[in-house]
Amino acid sequence: GDSVTQTEGLVTLTKGLPVMLNCTYQTTYSPFLFWYVQHLNEAPKLLLKSSTDNKRTEHQGFYATLHKSSSSFHLQKSSVQLSDSALYFCALSERNMGYKLTFGTGTSLLVDP
Amino acid sequence: DTTVKQNPRYKLARVGKPVNLICSQTMNHDTMYWYQKKPNQAPKLLLFYYDKILNREADTFEKFQSSRPNNSFCSLYIGSAGLEYSAMYLCASSRGGLGYEQYFGPGTRLTVL
Numbered sequence: 001g002d003s004v005t006q007t008e009g010l011v012t013l014t015k016g017l018p019v020m021l022n023c024t025y026q027t028t029y030s031p032f033l034f035w036y037v038q039h040l041n042e043a044p045k046l047l048l049k050s051s052t053d054n055k056r057t058e059h060q061g062f063y064a065t066l067h068k069s070s071s072s073f074h075l076q077k078s079s080v081q082l083s084d085s086a087l088y089f090c091a092l093s094e095r096n097m098g099y100k101l102t103f104g105t106g107t108s109l110l111v112d113p
Numbered sequence: 114d115t116t117v118k119q120n121p122r123y124k125l126a127r128v129g130k131p132v133n134l135i136c137s138q139t140m141n142h143d144t145m146y147w148y149q150k151k152p153n154q155a156p157k158l159l160l161f162y163y164d165k166i167l168n169r170e171a172d173t174f175e176k177f178q179s180s181r182p183n184n185s186f187c188s189l190y191i192g193s194a195g196l197e198y199s200a201m202y203l204c205a206s207s208r209g210g211l212g213y214e215q216y217f218g219p220g221t222r223l224t225v226l
Contacts, residue, residue: 004155009153032211032212034214036217041219042219043117043203043216043217043218043219043220044203044217045217046214046215049212049214051211051212089155089156093211093212094211095211099144099207099209099210099211099213100146100158100161101146101156101158101215102155102158103148103155103156103157104155105153105154105155106155
């Protein structure tokens with residue numbers, strides 16, 4: 001079946017530094033990849049999504065590129081802010097599984113002043 | 114309004130007792146989902162409704178029931194709670210189809226004692 005791997009459980013950074021959160025996936029079908037962000041005591045919200053190979057997608061200063069050759073969809077930002085502290089989930093969806101989301105375990109990003 | 118509401122936000126239940134969680138959305142989405150989230154684990158899909166059709170995951174088939182009396186409401190029912198049911202339960206809704214964003218509620222934290 002489908003799977004999503006996020007290798008970092010916790011990433012701690014100082015404000016202003018760049019960040020990359022890793023996401024790799026396994027599926028035998030053509031996927032949609034998503035990044036969801038969940039701030040403390042709030043609902044998860046969509047940050048980015050893509051199904052187009054090798055095309056960068058951006059939102060709120062975050063960006064990611066789907067690379068089907070390496071099955072990756074890493075999330076990046078050039079300069080993190082305190083407000084970026086949150087839990088980030090990578091997820092995939094594909095037609096064969098009824099469009100449900102298969103999530104990774106999530107990466108907590110903590111930004112220090 | 115893209116809000117998904119969940120009630121209650123916190124639920125304390127006794128082992129062996131039933132639990133009923135409620136979710137509502139006003140976006141006229143045809144699909145509603147229930148996920149279970151435990152600490153340091155990926156959110157796991159339990160079941161989803163596409164219109165009036167219920168789809169339950171194979172490994173949780175007998176543990177959870179659900180009803181959707183109308184387009185806006187969806188419940189998650191546990192007939193006899195066990196300690197292993199302690200978790201965050203997330204409800205989400207979306208338009209059916211590949212690539213559509215799922216809108217999440219803030220979750221219900223269930224503690225079974």
